[in-house]
Amino acid sequence: MSQAEQQPEPTTGAAAADAQAATERLGRLRSSIDNIDAALVHLLAERFKCTQEVGRLKAEHDMPASDPAREQRQITRLRALAEESHLDPAFAEKWFNFVVAEVIHHHERLANQH
Numbered sequence: 044m045s046q047a048e049q050q051p052e053p054t055t056g057a058a059a060a061d062a063q064a065a066t067e068r069l070g071r072l073r074s075s076i077d078n079i080d081a082a083l084v085h086l087l088a089e090r091f092k093c094t095q096e097v098g099r100l101k102a103e104h105d106m107p108a109s110d111p112a113r114e115q116r117q118i119t120r121l122r123a124l125a126e127e128s129h130l131d132p133a134f135a136e137k138w139f140n141f142v143v144a145e146v147i148h149h150h151e152r153l154a155n156q157h
């Protein structure tokens with residue numbers, strides 16, 4: 044009988060329990076991530092409902108699709124909020140610009156249909 048067979052690895056039980064605890068923790072964290080992702084989708088859907096209405100208003104009144112001054116004010120505000128919340132402000136700005144680019148697309152489409 045080899046040395047390994049005579050003396051089972053003493054940490055085997057502890058390592059298995061550790062792996063099990065890690066798997067359970069991962070499951071709990073993923074369940075929270077699922078809820079947060081669902082909330083983000085709902086929030087984005089509500090935001091786009093508002094911006095669709097803004098787009099119709101702008102098209103009806105021949106207002107420009109974009110408003111760079113408003114965007115700049117919002118970026119300044121969101122960067123400060125991100126810093127307070129320990130979120131990377133550059134990431135917050137990137138996210139905002141990504142969403143606004145899509146909104147401007149929608150506005151332009153509505154203006155062309157008008």
Ligand SMILES: O=C(O)C(=O)C[C@]1(C(=O)O)C=C[C@@H](O)C=C1
Nearest residue numbers: 094097109110111113114143146
């Ligand atoms: O507030 C507006 O005027 C919008 O059209 C909305 C919005 C935004 O999605 O936040 C989009 C485009 C503008 O450039 C500025 C802001």
